[in-house]
Amino acid sequence: MQGSAALSGLNDTQRGAVLHSEGPLLVLAGAGSGKTRVITHRIAHLVRELQVAPWQILAVTFSNKAASEMRHRVGELLGAQAADLWLGTFHRTGLRMLRSFGQHGGLASGFTIYDRDDQKKMLKRAMAALNISDQRLKPKVVANFIDRAKNQLKGPDAVTSRDPTSALCAQVYSRYEADMKIAGAVDFGDLLMRPVQILQAEPTLMQMWSGRFKYILVDEFQDTNHAQMQLLQLLSSEHRNLCVVGDDDQSIYSWRGADVSNILDFPKRFEGARVVKLERNYRSTAQILAASGAIVSQNASRHAKTLWTDQKDGSPVHLHGSNTDLDEARWVVGRIGEARVAEPLSEMAIFYRTNSQSRVLEDALRSARIPYVVIGGLRFYDRAEVKDGLGYLKLVVNPDDTAAWLRVVNTPRRGIGKKLVERVADFAAIKQISMPEAARQLSVVKESFRGQKHLKAFTELMAQMRADVATKSADTAGVMILRHSGLIDALSQDPSIEAESRLDNLNQLVSALTDYTENHADTSLGGYLEQVSLVTDIDKLDKTVDAVSLMTMHAAKGLEFNQTFVCGLERNLMPHGNIDDEAGIEEERRLLYVAMTRARKRMYLTYARRRQRFNEVLTQTISPFLAAIPRDAMVRTGQQHQGWGAPVRGPSSRKQAWARAAQKEQKTNPPRTSEEVAIQRGPVGPFLPGSRARHVSFGEGEVLAREGHGKLARVTIRFHRVGVKKVLARFLQAL
DNA sequence: TCTAGATTCATTTTT
DNA sequence: TGAATCTAGA
Numbered sequence: 001m002q003g004s005a006a007l008s009g010l011n012d013t014q015r016g017a018v019l020h021s022e023g024p025l026l027v028l029a030g031a032g033s034g035k036t037r038v039i040t041h042r043i044a045h046l047v048r049e050l051q052v053a054p055w056q057i058l059a060v061t062f063s064n065k066a067a068s069e070m071r072h073r074v075g076e077l078l079g080a081q082a083a084d085l086w087l088g089t090f091h092r093t094g095l096r097m098l099r100s101f102g103q104h105g106g107l108a109s110g111f112t113i114y115d116r117d118d119q120k121k122m123l124k125r126a127m128a129a130l131n132i133s134d135q136r137l138k139p140k141v142v143a144n145f146i147d148r149a150k151n152q153l154k155g156p157d158a159v160t161s162r163d164p165t166s167a168l169c170a171q172v173y174s175r176y177e178a179d180m181k182i183a184g185a186v187d188f189g190d191l192l193m194r195p196v197q198i199l200q201a202e203p204t205l206m207q208m209w210s211g212r213f214k215y216i217l218v219d220e221f222q223d224t225n226h227a228q229m230q231l232l233q234l235l236s237s238e239h240r241n242l243c244v245v246g247d248d249d250q251s252i253y254s255w256r257g258a259d260v261s262n263i264l265d266f267p268k269r270f271e272g273a274r275v276v277k278l279e280r281n282y283r284s285t286a287q288i289l290a291a292s293g294a295i296v297s298q299n300a301s302r303h304a305k306t307l308w309t310d311q312k313d314g315s316p317v318h319l320h321g322s323n324t325d326l327d328e329a330r331w332v333v334g335r336i337g338e339a340r341v342a343e344p345l346s347e348m349a350i351f352y353r354t355n356s357q358s359r360v361l362e363d364a365l366r367s368a369r370i371p372y373v374v375i376g377g378l379r380f381y382d383r384a385e386v387k388d389g390l391g392y393l394k395l396v397v398n399p400d401d402t403a404a405w406l407r408v409v410n411t412p413r414r415g416i417g418k419k420l421v422e423r424v425a426d427f428a429a430i431k432q433i434s435m436p437e438a439a440r441q442l443s444v445v446k447e448s449f450r451g452q453k454h455l456k457a458f459t460e461l462m463a464q465m466r467a468d469v470a471t472k473s474a475d476t477a478g479v480m481i482l483r484h485s486g487l488i489d490a491l492s493q494d495p496s497i498e499a500e501s502r503l504d505n506l507n508q509l510v511s512a513l514t515d516y517t518e519n520h521a522d523t524s525l526g527g528y529l530e531q532v533s534l535v536t537d538i539d540k541l542d543k544t545v546d547a548v549s550l551m552t553m554h555a556a557k558g559l560e561f562n563q564t565f566v567c568g569l570e571r572n573l574m575p576h577g578n579i580d581d582e583a584g585i586e587e588e589r590r591l592l593y594v595a596m597t598r599a600r601k602r603m604y605l606t607y608a609r610r611r612q613r614f615n616e617v618l619t620q621t622i623s624p625f626l627a628a629i630p631r632d633a634m635v636r637t638g639q640q641h642q643g644w645g646a647p648v649r650g651p652s653s654r655k656q657a658w659a660r661a662a663q664k665e666q667k668t669n670p671p672r673t674s675e676e677v678a679i680q681r682g683p684v685g686p687f688l689p690g691s692r693a694r695h696v697s698f699g700e701g702e703v704l705a706r707e708g709h710g711k712l713a714r715v716t717i718r719f720h721r722v723g724v725k726k727v728l729a730r731f732l733q734a735l
Numbered sequence: 736t737c738t739a740g741a742t743t744c745a746t747t748t749t750t
Numbered sequence: 751t752g753a754a755t756c757t758a759g760a
Contacts, residue, residue: 063749410736420736591748
């Protein structure tokens with residue numbers, strides 16, 4: 001067994017965790033200590049050496065990104081056998097279980113999953129029905145309330161309402177649940193809460209499912225919430241082989257209900273649990289470890305631990321101050337320009353606290369013609385036209401899908417306006433039926449009303465589609481539905497530039513459908529929709545593309561790069577401005593810690609004295625967190641901003657000050673000449689900024705930016721004939 | 736019912 | 751700032 005693949009390349013502690021066979025196991029794994037390695041090798045060991053059937057192993061991760069990464073790595077160790085593992089996010093696991101036994105909880109067999117948007121629609125409807133104005137109570141507040149409740153495994157009857165707001169929320173919650181049931185839909189919270197509730201209520205099912213998984217492994221355990229913990233406890237109750245891996249210092253999702261005590265109290269909750277600590281860091285240099293460790297050690301509530309490494313020689317961490325956010329961006333881009341001589345761009349990343357910070361950085365990268373990819377920026381499936389298209393598909397699959405019906409009933413315009421929709425809503429409320437069903441019934445009632453014809457036409461259109469695609473696979477069905485929906489016609493007739501790109505997006509939806517049909521055993525439309533509803537992003541970071549990665553600090557978790565830039569380290573941004581309690585501050589510290597521990601070789605921390613936000617310019621001071629970093633681990637460059645004065649008062653004077661500073665910067669940092677730009681332009685993959693390409697219908701142009709990967713890649717191009725447009729990479733030919 | 740123009744609103748993080 | 755929602759007038 002010594003020489004087996006499952007054990008190779010592990011240190012003693014890691015090997016101990018991999019070889020631990022029976023009983024609960026907690027692996028406290030510091031950043032970069034090889035925790036994913038422990039999980040993947042442990043799975044390989046179980047299958048290869050202990051002859052555990054892959055389907056008896058459940059491996060859960062927190063995000064899609066982590067799941068696909070793990071699938072990939074297990075695949076390398078196990079080959080084809082990896083396909084039979086239950087490996088996925090908590091939500092996907094919950095969904096798989098509900099598909100199997102959801103009817104025990106009164107779920108319709110073909111239930112639909114509602115995303116945040118659909119949920120909001122339903123909440124608005126519920127509130128309207130209860131005569132609660134959305135001024136008094138924001139749907140978003142209710143959505144958060146319901147999410148929190150479900151994470152706590154509390155149904156509408158179980159929530160306690162101490163104040164008037166939560167009493168209202170509880171009222172809406174009740175109504176919302178009823179409406180969701182009629183619509184045959186569940187939300188994200190249900191995917192966790194319902195399996196737990198059903199298992200608790202059904203001893204037979206409980207026996208079956210707890211017997212099924214001999215081994216359970218959980219990654220990023222510090223980010224689990226109550227419902228997830230409960231699910232794990234139920235599923236592991238028979239075999240008790242629950243192995244959880246996590247780092248309390250990297251808990252950054254408490255706002256989503258994550259409960260750090262799950263990891264802190266694990267040994268108490270699971271008697272006889274073995275605890276393994278991984279403290280050797282294989283990722284970063286000593287300087288990076290010292291700096292990041294200094295930050296997180298400021299926190300009072302944590303397990304004391306010290307990461308160590310034997311990578312003694314490294315360059316010090318840099319802290320660079322700029323006058324403005326523009327300068328900061330330019331400085332970062334300048335460093336990237338220098339570094340790319342020796343380091344591929346794919347090994348560099350820029351992290352920031354809020355998504356809105358990416359804009360200045362993107363602008364600077366674009367003007368320096370450095371290719372970049374924004375991770376988790378705008379999402380394909382969030383685009384309006386894509387949602388419209390999906391709306392039709394959903395309504396075909398689930399005829400009671402109220403949210404989908406609301407979305408597509410008048411898109412494209414077919415004379416079914418607000419008045420008519422309200423009428424349908426009222427009828428649905430009285431009859432206790434879904435809105436699509438109400439529309440069907442109304443369209444054939446005797447006493448005619450204005451717009452009934454339109455309603456009837458739409459109802460018949462949907463019925464026709466349903467009949468047409470009943471036996472078809474997802475791709476064929478999708479194409480038929482989109483064609484008959486009128487979406488494509490409406491967009492084709494629209495001469496605007498945006499319409500063109502929307503049409504592209506619909507084409508892209510079709511290729512996603514084709515892709516799905518080719519690669520999945522379940523080729524049904526329902527299967528596709530299910531998959532789509534849980535994929536929120538392009539999951540995998542594609543390092544084969546030579547481009548700098550930009551992402552939020554949250555999105556950075558679990559990734560690593562040779563060189564990183566952590567930007568915007570100012571008070572009110574890091575820690576973020578609307579955090580007021582100590583627990584929140586500690587979480588912000590952990591977030592910074594996560595961001596800082598992503599770097600292997602070089603790390604640059606940056607801040608700017610003035611930062612533009614909305615239409616005002618904020619004068620900021622350096623993040624108080626940074627004071628903790630020992631001097632010998634860090635080099636300071638740029639503006640020192642000692643004794644920064646009081647903020648300049650009044651928006652207009654701020655603006656002038658900012659403009660003056662920007663002007664001054666222009667002089668000291670003149671724009672690059674075209675020669676410099678040309679030198680910087682290295683060998684880059686297809687359709688990266690600076691290259692030229694030809695589009696099927698727009699002709700030739702110059703690539704400005706690129707986003708997304710693979711089939712979903714989109715490219716912004718300045719065409720010679722038609723100006724700047726965003727198009728699909730698939731429709732381009734490199735020149 | 737539809738459209739364009741006005742107005743408001745929120746920007747922390749996401750399955 | 752820019753997206754989302756609202757409103758007035760056609």
